[in-house]
Amino acid sequence: MLALEVHNVHAYYGHIHALKGISVTVEDGEIVTLIGGNGAGKSTTLKTISGMMRPREGYVKLYGEDLGAYRAHEIVSKGVVQVPEGRQVFAGLTVMENLEMGAFSRRDADGIRQDTEHVFQLFPRLKERQRQVAGTLSGGEQQMLAMGRALMAKPKVLLLDEPSMGLAPVLVDSIFDTIKRLHEQGTTILLVEQNARMALQVANRGYVIQTGEVVLSDSAANLRANPTVQKSYLGIS
Numbered sequence: 001m002l003a004l005e006v007h008n009v010h011a012y013y014g015h016i017h018a019l020k021g022i023s024v025t026v027e028d029g030e031i032v033t034l035i036g037g038n039g040a041g042k043s044t045t046l047k048t049i050s051g052m053m054r055p056r057e058g059y060v061k062l063y064g065e066d067l068g069a070y071r072a073h074e075i076v077s078k079g080v081v082q083v084p085e086g087r088q089v090f091a092g093l094t095v096m097e098n099l100e101m102g103a104f105s106r107r108d109a110d111g112i113r114q115d116t117e118h119v120f121q122l123f124p125r126l127k128e129r130q131r132q133v134a135g136t137l138s139g140g141e142q143q144m145l146a147m148g149r150a151l152m153a154k155p156k157v158l159l160l161d162e163p164s165m166g167l168a169p170v171l172v173d174s175i176f177d178t179i180k181r182l183h184e185q186g187t188t189i190l191l192v193e194q195n196a197r198m199a200l201q202v203a204n205r206g207y208v209i210q211t212g213e214v215v216l217s218d219s220a221a222n223l224r225a226n227p228t229v230q231k232s233y234l235g236i237s
Contacts, residue, residue, distance in 0.1 A: 079156030
């Protein structure tokens with residue numbers, strides 16, 4: 001079943017044509033990754049999906065429903081939830097308060113409690129620090145919190161924007177282990193990641209984006225074996 005469909009999307013920053021007919025699909029239960037250089041349009045694609053930017057042409061559909069008429073917070077309620085680049089936790093709130101903010105649109109108290117426990121199982125460090133102010137956490141802990149906060153919104157599709165950025169290698173491994181666990185638990189994920197090697201190891205499929213256009217799409221295994229991808233993104237000459 002098609003969970004997310006981005007079709008022929010054109011988006012602009014003022015007069016700058018940032019997305020030039022992007023088309024991406026994510027099947028239910030898949031991890032799909034977008035790879036490309038800085039400024040290629042990867043994060044802009046996520047912003048357009050989540051309603052922070054509006055396409056001038058094309059559409060975004062969630063399980064067949066056009067999201068074009070909805071504002072960003074309504075799209076979250078529909079089930080498209082983004083973990084933003086740079087984490088952007090609420091620095092002055094505690095870990096628990098950040099998680100509660102993730103569930104702001106929900107009214108199912110029992111479900112919220114269950115999902116809080118699920119987040120603490122995924123990230124035991126957050127349980128240990130649940131009363132700690134988020135701004136005093138390490139970068140890795142803040143990334144855990146940003147992902148946990150997103151999970152509290154009960155996503156149908158989870159958008160991850162550069163989850164490994166700025167993290168030490170051991171923490172990168174931990175974050176990708178968590179992404180794999182979420183996938184095993186049935187979470188549908190669209191992943192934007194500068195670390196193309198790691199992204200293609202966890203993804204089912206991938207798209208290569210250059211200057212706002214999809215230039216290549218294939219299974220993750222085929223992309224890992226593609227000489228152009230190896231040279232441009234995997235550091236293999």
